[in-house]
Amino acid sequence: MTTVGVFGGSFNPPHVAHVLAAAYALSIQAVERVLIVPVYRHPFAKELAPFEDRLAMCELAFSLFEGVAVSAVERELGGESLTLRTLEHLKVTNPSWSLRLIIGSDVVPDLPKWHRWDLIEAIAPPLILDRAGAGARPDRVLLPEVSSSEVRALFARGGREELERLVPRSVLAYAESSGLYRGS
DSSP states (O other): OEEEEEEEEOOSSOOHHHHHHHHHHHHTSSOSEEEEEEOSSOTTOOOOOOHHHHHHHHHHHTTTOTTEEEOOHHHHHOSSOOHHHHHHHHHHHOTTEEEEEEEEGGGGGGGGGSTTHHHHHHHSOEEEEOBTTTTOOGGGOOBOSOOHHHHHHHHHHTOHHHHHHHSOHHHHHHHHHHTTTTTO
């Protein structure tokens, strides 16, 4: 069995904490591969950049790592993205995979809102990564305090210098050349 960490999210846009989470999971946690899964349509109706742009930015952001792949599985499944449906599909189509769900400590308070969290947890036991400012213990902060909403706000107000520290260069170039997040 290959242990695969499934790291889903909006990735709107992907930022350095996302990249560090994948690196951390591969380096420290018991996963052999990480599968990046951008949501197709957000279940809580969050406004997102087009899926193809977020997918392309993920491919750019995570291209430095062996053992990390970006998946369009949620586009293939269509409709509203549900973690349970995605994990069930991955389990059936990849029977040699043992799944773990990679999540940041910032989403832990929302887990009760997730559709059938009990089944998700059974299919892919979570690897919870502490994030600064998101309920992490002071002695266990692993990921910097950065959020995609903060990044979008910086794009909207032209905070390029700050963006250079928070977004992979390739993602920054893609978002700027595509005109993404200007009006966020």
